[in-house]
Amino acid sequence: MQLPTHAYVAVADGEKLNLFKNTGEAGTLELTAMQAPEVERDNKGSGGRHASSAANPSDSQQEEDGFAAGVAEMLNKQVMAGHVEALVVIAAPRTLGELRKHYHKTLSARLLGEIPKDLTGHSLKDIEAAIVAA
Structure with a gap:
């Protein structure tokens, strides 16, 4: 996959x-680390349950889902504010599934x-390397 300059x-x-952020010029991939905005961790994700049992997600899984939902919310805000024109998301498969549930249509x-x-x-x-191979 080729990323345009300034893609996140x-x-x-x-x-x-x-x-x-891709700071490479003319199709060159050169990622530069950025300070990520604060992620709201109180969001409980799509699970919404607080009690754990065999049928319900564990507390740690709820926390991970809540973090993923917070990441999606932060990315949505960045996109809606016009800071992000192009985005690639790399995430653990379960986290990626949770992120997708919270993407805004603009994102x-x-x-x-x-x-x-x-x-x-x-x-x-x-x-x-993962981006180039994708």
């Missing part, structure tokens, strides 16, 4: 978000692609 890349799992329209991999603890080189 969000790399997330259920606990952590890394945000990058969906600016989404260049999604990569279902957990790369939050990986190097910038690994992240760039």
Whole structure:
């Protein structure tokens, strides 16, 4: 996948978000780390239940889903404010599924692609390689 200059890349799992911007010129991929805005962690995600049992998500899973919903909310705000023209989301598969539930239609329209991999603890080189391979 080729990213335009200034495209954003969000790399997330259920606990952590890394945000990058493509600063490469003319089709060159060169990601630069950015300070991610604060993510609201109180959102309980789509589960909405607080009690744990065999049939309900665990508390830690609810926290991860809530974090994913908060990431989507933050990305929606960035897109709606005009800060993000193009976006790639890289997330652990379960987190990516939760993120999708909360995308605003404007974010969906600016989404260049999604990569279902957990790369939050990986190097910038690994992240760039995953984007090029996608």
